[in-house]
Amino acid sequence: xxxxxxxxxxxxxxYVAGTLTEEQNVEVFQYAREYPEIREEILAIEASxxxxxxxxxxxxxxxxxxxxxxxxxGERKDTKVVQFPKEKSNWSTYTGxxxxxxxxxGVAWFYNENTxxxxxxxxxxxxxxxxEQQIFEARGSLASSxxxxxxxxxxxxxxxxxxxxxxxxxxxxxxxxNKKEDKVYIDAQDYRNHQMVWYTKYGLLS
Amino acid sequence: xxxxxxxxxxxxxxxxAFEKLYDMYWENICGVVHTIVKDKxxxxxxSQDVFAKIWNNSDSYxxxxxxxxxxxxxxxxxxxxxxxxxxxxxxxxxxxSADYFVGILNRPDSTEESKEEIDTSALKKLVLxxxxxxxxxxEMLYFKGYTQTEASQELDIPLGTVKTRNxxxxxxxxxxxxxxxx
Numbered sequence: 001x002x003x004x005x006x007x008x009x010x011x012x013x014x015y016v017a018g019t020l021t022e023e024q025n026v027e028v029f030q031y032a033r034e035y036p037e038i039r040e041e042i043l044a045i046e047a048s049x050x051x052x053x054x055x056x057x058x059x060x061x062x063x064x065x066x067x068x069x070x071x072x073x074g075e076r077k078d079t080k081v082v083q084f085p086k087e088k089s090n091w092s093t094y095t096g097x098x099x100x101x102x103x104x105x106g107v108a109w110f111y112n113e114n115t116x117x118x119x120x121x122x123x124x125x126x127x128x129x130x131x132e133q134q135i136f137e138a139r140g141s142l143a144s145s146x147x148x149x150x151x152x153x154x155x156x157x158x159x160x161x162x163x164x165x166x167x168x169x170x171x172x173x174x175x176x177x178n179k180k181e182d183k184v185y186i187d188a189q190d191y192r193n194h195q196m197v198w199y200t201k202y203g204l205l206s
Numbered sequence: 207x208x209x210x211x212x213x214x215x216x217x218x219x220x221x222x223a224f225e226k227l228y229d230m231y232w233e234n235i236c237g238v239v240h241t242i243v244k245d246k247x248x249x250x251x252x253s254q255d256v257f258a259k260i261w262n263n264s265d266s267y268x269x270x271x272x273x274x275x276x277x278x279x280x281x282x283x284x285x286x287x288x289x290x291x292x293x294x295x296x297x298x299x300x301x302x303s304a305d306y307f308v309g310i311l312n313r314p315d316s317t318e319e320s321k322e323e324i325d326t327s328a329l330k331k332l333v334l335x336x337x338x339x340x341x342x343x344x345e346m347l348y349f350k351g352y353t354q355t356e357a358s359q360e361l362d363i364p365l366g367t368v369k370t371r372n373x374x375x376x377x378x379x380x381x382x383x384x385x386x387x388x
Contacts (some may be wrong), residue, residue, distance in 0.1 A: 017347040064254050
C-alpha cells in the first residue's frame, strides 16, 4: 500500500465530500484506521471544509439555540423557545385589545343612535296622526260651510236683519227664510245670551 | 472527549453529547444551508430541523460509511435543496441563482454595520488565490452534493480530472486555512 500515492489520488477529498460508493467509503475507513497519515489527511481536509462552510454562516445566527432543538425532538416540553419574541406578542395583544375596545365603543354608539332615531320616528309619527286628524276635521268643516253657503244663496231665500233690544242695542242677527221649503236659517253670531228670536206663523220677532 | 466518543454517546441518545456536536457543527450546517436557500431566517429554521432529524435518525449513521460531518452535511444539503425545490419556496419568488458561495464573493466587502447577512471578508481570505474552476468544483462537490460523475459531466472534464483538480483546489484551501490560523 503506497500511502502517499493513495493520498495524492484525491480519493480522501471525495470521501469528505461524501461522493464515494459504499465500498469505497468502507475501504477509506479501514485505511484510516490502519495508517495514521491517512487519518490525519482526512482530518485536515475536513478542517478546511469546516472553515469554508463556517465562513458562509449568516452573521448573528444561532438565535434559536439548542433548547429549540430539544423542543423539536421532544426532550423539552415547554414551547417557550419557539414562541414569538415577547415584544411582538405584547404589541399584537395591545393592538387586539385596542381594536376590541374601539369596536365596543362603536357598537354602543350605534345602538344609542339607533334608539334615538327610533324615538324620533315615533314622535314624528304621532305628529303626523294629529295633523291628519286636523286635516280630516278641516275638510268636514269646509264641506258643511259650503253646504250652508249654497242654501243661503238659494233664490227663494228671504233675508231679514234683526236689530238688538234695549238690553244689548248693538247686537244683531240675520234670518234667512226659505219660503218654498219652509226653512229658516238664523245667523246669530252676535246675538248674546239675552236675546231671543221668536218665530211665529205671523213673522219673525227679535 | 474526542469526536468518535461524542458520536458513540450521541448514538446512545446522550443529550449532552448531542449538544456538544450541535455546538461544533451548527454554524457549518447553517452556512451550507444558507448558501442554498439564501435566507437567514429560513437557513436557521432548516438547520434546527436538520439537527432534530439527525437525533431522530442517529441509528442510521455508520462510521464505517463516512465521517460524521459528511453525514450531517449530506442531510442538511438535501433538506435545503428540497426546500428550494418546494412549491412554497418557488411561490415566494426567491432568488434562485445557480451560484452558491461563488455569488457571495462577488458582493462588495461587508462591514459590521452592513446589512449583508454574511461577513464576506472571512470567506475572501479563505478562497484567496483559488481559481474560478476551483470555486466551481468545490461548490459542486461540497455545497451542491454532485457526484464525481455529475461534476465531470457538468464541467466537461474526465472523471479522473475531477478527483485531481479537486485535490489541488482543496490543497490551496488548506494552505489558506493554515495561514488564517497563524
